[in-house]
Amino acid sequence: MADTLAPGRPTPVAGRGRGGRIALRTVGLAYVAILVLVPLGIITWRALSPGLPAFWAAISSQQAITAFRLTAEVAFASVLLGTAFGVALGILLTRYHFVGRRLLGVLADLPMAVSPIVAGLALVLVYGHNGWLGGPFEAAGVDIIYAVPGMILATTFVSLPLVLREVVPVLQEVGTDQEQAARVLGAGGWHTFWRITVPTIKPALTYGVVLALARCVGEFGAVAVVSGNVSGVGQTQTTTLVIAERVQQMEPGAYQLAFVLIVTTVAALLVAAHIRRKDELS
Amino acid sequence: MTTTLVETPVGATAPAAAPTGARAQRTGAPLGRASGLTLGVVMLGLSLLVLLPLAAVGAEAATNGWSGFWASVTAPAAVDALVLTVTSSLVVTAVNVVMGTLLAWVLVRDDFPGKRWLELVIDVPFALPTIVAGLVILSVYGRNSPVGIDLFGTRWGIMVALLFVTLPFIARTVQPTLMAFDRDTEHAAATLGARPRTVFRRIVLPPLVPAIAAGAALAFARAMGEYGSVLLISGGLDKTQVSSMYAFSLYESYDFPGAAATATVLLVVSLVVLVGFEIVSHRAGRRG
Amino acid sequence: MTAKSTHPRAAARRWAAVACLTATALTVAGCSSQADADDAAASGAPAAGGKVSIVAFSVPKPAYDDLETAFQGTDEGKGVEFSASYGPSGSQSKAVAAGQPADYVGFSVGPDLTRLVPDQVAEGWDSDAHEGIVSSSVVVLVVRKGNPKNITGWDDLVKDGVEIVTPDPATSGSAKWNILAAYQHVIATGGTPEQASDYLTQFFQHIVSKPDSGADATTTFTQGTGDVLVSYENEAIAARQKGADVDYIVPDESFLIENPGAVTVESSDAAKKFLEFVTSADGQKIFASHGFRPVADVVEPGTVEGATDPEKPFPAVKTLTTIEDLGGWEKVDKEYFDKTDGLVTKIEASVG
Numbered sequence A: 001m002a003d004t005l006a007p008g009r010p011t012p013v014a015g016r017g018r019g020g021r022i023a024l025r026t027v028g029l030a031y032v033a034i035l036v037l038v039p040l041g042i043i044t045w046r047a048l049s050p051g052l053p054a055f056w057a058a059i060s061s062q063q064a065i066t067a068f069r070l071t072a073e074v075a076f077a078s079v080l081l082g083t084a085f086g087v088a089l090g091i092l093l094t095r096y097h098f099v100g101r102r103l104l105g106v107l108a109d110l111p112m113a114v115s116p117i118v119a120g121l122a123l124v125l126v127y128g129h130n131g132w133l134g135g136p137f138e139a140a141g142v143d144i145i146y147a148v149p150g151m152i153l154a155t156t157f158v159s160l161p162l163v164l165r166e167v168v169p170v171l172q173e174v175g176t177d178q179e180q181a182a183r184v185l186g187a188g189g190w191h192t193f194w195r196i197t198v199p200t201i202k203p204a205l206t207y208g209v210v211l212a213l214a215r216c217v218g219e220f221g222a223v224a225v226v227s228g229n230v231s232g233v234g235q236t237q238t239t240t241l242v243i244a245e246r247v248q249q250m251e252p253g254a255y256q257l258a259f260v261l262i263v264t265t266v267a268a269l270l271v272a273a274h275i276r277r278k279d280e281l282s
Numbered sequence B: 001m002t003t004t005l006v007e008t009p010v011g012a013t014a015p016a017a018a019p020t021g022a023r024a025q026r027t028g029a030p031l032g033r034a035s036g037l038t039l040g041v042v043m044l045g046l047s048l049l050v051l052l053p054l055a056a057v058g059a060e061a062a063t064n065g066w067s068g069f070w071a072s073v074t075a076p077a078a079v080d081a082l083v084l085t086v087t088s089s090l091v092v093t094a095v096n097v098v099m100g101t102l103l104a105w106v107l108v109r110d111d112f113p114g115k116r117w118l119e120l121v122i123d124v125p126f127a128l129p130t131i132v133a134g135l136v137i138l139s140v141y142g143r144n145s146p147v148g149i150d151l152f153g154t155r156w157g158i159m160v161a162l163l164f165v166t167l168p169f170i171a172r173t174v175q176p177t178l179m180a181f182d183r184d185t186e187h188a189a190a191t192l193g194a195r196p197r198t199v200f201r202r203i204v205l206p207p208l209v210p211a212i213a214a215g216a217a218l219a220f221a222r223a224m225g226e227y228g229s230v231l232l233i234s235g236g237l238d239k240t241q242v243s244s245m246y247a248f249s250l251y252e253s254y255d256f257p258g259a260a261a262t263a264t265v266l267l268v269v270s271l272v273v274l275v276g277f278e279i280v281s282h283r284a285g286r287r288g
Numbered sequence C: 001m002t003a004k005s006t007h008p009r010a011a012a013r014r015w016a017a018v019a020c021l022t023a024t025a026l027t028v029a030g031c032s033s034q035a036d037a038d039d040a041a042a043s044g045a046p047a048a049g050g051k052v053s054i055v056a057f058s059v060p061k062p063a064y065d066d067l068e069t070a071f072q073g074t075d076e077g078k079g080v081e082f083s084a085s086y087g088p089s090g091s092q093s094k095a096v097a098a099g100q101p102a103d104y105v106g107f108s109v110g111p112d113l114t115r116l117v118p119d120q121v122a123e124g125w126d127s128d129a130h131e132g133i134v135s136s137s138v139v140v141l142v143v144r145k146g147n148p149k150n151i152t153g154w155d156d157l158v159k160d161g162v163e164i165v166t167p168d169p170a171t172s173g174s175a176k177w178n179i180l181a182a183y184q185h186v187i188a189t190g191g192t193p194e195q196a197s198d199y200l201t202q203f204f205q206h207i208v209s210k211p212d213s214g215a216d217a218t219t220t221f222t223q224g225t226g227d228v229l230v231s232y233e234n235e236a237i238a239a240r241q242k243g244a245d246v247d248y249i250v251p252d253e254s255f256l257i258e259n260p261g262a263v264t265v266e267s268s269d270a271a272k273k274f275l276e277f278v279t280s281a282d283g284q285k286i287f288a289s290h291g292f293r294p295v296a297d298v299v300e301p302g303t304v305e306g307a308t309d310p311e312k313p314f315p316a317v318k319t320l321t322t323i324e325d326l327g328g329w330e331k332v333d334k335e336y337f338d339k340t341d342g343l344v345t346k347i348e349a350s351v352g
Helices: A018-048 A052-060 A062-095 A101-113 A116-127 A134-139 A148-174 A177-184 A189-217 A221-226 A239-248 A254-281 B021-025 B033-061 B065-074 B076-109 B115-127 B130-141 B155-179 B184-191 B196-225 B243-252 B256-287 C007-044 C061-072 C089-097 C110-114 C154-158 C173-188 C193-205 C214-222 C233-241 C269-279 C281-289 C329-337 C343-351
Strands: A230-232 C051-057 C081-087 C104-106 C133-144 C207-209 C228-232 C246-249 C253-263 C319-321
Touching (some): A018 A254, A018 B076, A018 B115, A018 B130, A018 B155, A052 A062, A062 A101, A062 A189, A062 A230, A062 A239, A062 A254, A101 A148, A101 B033, A116 A134, A116 A148, A116 A221, A116 B033, A116 B196, A148 A189, A148 A221, A148 B033, A189 A254, A189 B033, A221 A239, A239 A254, A239 B130, B076 B115, B076 B155, B076 B196, B076 B243, B115 B155, B130 B155, B155 B196, B184 B196, C051 C061, C051 C089, C061 C233, C110 C329, C133 C173, C133 C269, C154 C173, C173 C193, C173 C214, C173 C228, C173 C253, C173 C319, C173 C329, C193 C207, C193 C343, C214 C228, C214 C233, C329 C343
Parallel strands (some): C253 C319
Antiparallel strands (some): A230 C081, C104 C253, C133 C246, C133 C253
């Protein structure tokens, strides 16, 4: 997502007139309030109104705690993979020239156009029991589908473009002057990468990582397809899947768990906004 | 996010304020040993993660030959789902084009206490888990609606859910472009007596079109594939079943060829429309 | 971007960072797979405790949750660890066939279990006293509280304006029971197969929603879709126990639902003991408390909260057809639900 505004910007009018500006502001604020704020408020009320004991019961059950841990594990692993890919790809696409560069860019961006259900199905078709690569993995005793590795693959798939999209514009904008200077002075590729390139993209990268993390924590459709929906020992239900089960089985706790994820999301966005602001100010 | 969706980020239309550094990127260095190796690893990873799985979907859809594929795709439920999905996505994208641009305008050209919070709130639907979004929409617009609006099991409910999750896309792609805008032409036009509306339509809007198209592409793609947020409000009715839900039910009944056929069609339609957005973006970019 | 500290220290810090990241990634991956490996090892070993992975259809989850806890309170079940997965009967069965780990499987309809014979479930699973059945119920009609549309029996379902919710036969076992009951009620009241097919066609025309599973269908109904839900009696009782505002009618003609359960080929001793517990008097009492009709007649159900009359929770059905009456599941599955020639498949296709 793009940067925040620089502070202290004078109030521009640009020929709109004061009345027009107020009108636009009102419409915009009303739209956002009705579409986002009111629903968030209602669900917060639904989550907290049964009271604190109910809230605690919902988030402290064995299933919930395991789900939180699993969500964190899968999200963390996926973000790690996505960041490694994103940074490597970003540099390859902006600093180098090779056959198929355009195609590679398209391929890396493709997951944004793919429905999470399709992503899950695609992975099952390759890594599942009768999948293209299913045989070798099963023979080696490695479970991918219906197990955590499959969930990591699914979550990585859907979040793959996020870091890349944050990193590429910055790499394009900044230019290679410093990197070329470093090379002229004799620095090796790796050295240039760590000392010059990474610090340049660090704010955008961190922002992308936080967004990707939020996205991975919240993944639902793709993991619903690949996980097998197991609770208890060897659980494969992430927090989102537990919420879905609670709703489907008419058991309490869905709203409370949803509230936890909302808080996590907002916290992640606050961190991301803070990073952006620090970058703007520096 | 200034890049468009399908086209590689490198060749995308750069924002209005592209600094001189961008010019140097067009050529790029040839691959060395380390970069070559990295490329190999990246390609392997992308193949295993993206290319192979999507190819498998296409292959699976073709298991029963062209006749089987066609039968799956023209089944009444499949057609209904696709029509619903495409129309809802287009409508929602159109609404977002207007509201997203408006919000970007408010974020850039206006100033009021709490504007930072507006940005945060706008971003929430993007980062929120889809099933949570679904629960949020259900709690407001379900049968026990606290505001008295019951959209349960209706297409309106689906569209509200889609509006929710696609809110940030256009606003956030237009915002940086608008921010980097050179105001001189605007001021000149205003000085020469042009009305605000004309200034907007003739001066401000054309350079924004690529950014709007980029955001619209993202919003459309997201709406087409959306699952978690529309699941609950749809009420399980056949008439509110979007393509992703239809594909999931085929998957659950282990009709993999059918599920793959639906997935293929969904993907193809998405990509066709996205290319359309690309063309619009390019045309506008060239004219401007 | 000025030059920082001396090269060696910077390099060391850099490599330390890389090492940390790699180590973390490997640890995370290792922990997850280690946990899985532990589970895998535990399920095979008949050690004290042991592990049981349940894969079952969606409807009996509340019963199995209680059965797990009760079993863990017995001597045989002390220290046993459970994992469970619930979903549409057909999908769950196919998942096990496709490799989802399972020690104990419980499905809605016979074919979903026989599908796993002999690869995952050994022959002879149904040779015990209960013929492999672990729970039973009857098909009922669930309506809104107060029965506003005045549903009294099957024929009211095809009246003008009545909207039916029933699960999708492609995934759900519950759906099959419902459809058989709907079809058979015509035969049971002296109708001909043609009339029964006619009725079933109208029945399908009135369906507004076909959720994936029995539990899904109940939720869809309670959230506001449709006028009548065709479901298990126990599902209706469970919904009322969870506070849903619904009533249910036990029609004059209905079908006896019998849910099979078995242990898998590689299951632990704990799983076998669990199966014994489930079919014991204690286990059946727990099922009864959740609205299931006990498999063994000698078990007194006691008071069942949520039933229309908690003291007499399981009224006798005037005309109860069983799957045996129709010649067994193999015959019925082929005749009615075959993918191309099945009677029901054809009717469903004709309604579109």
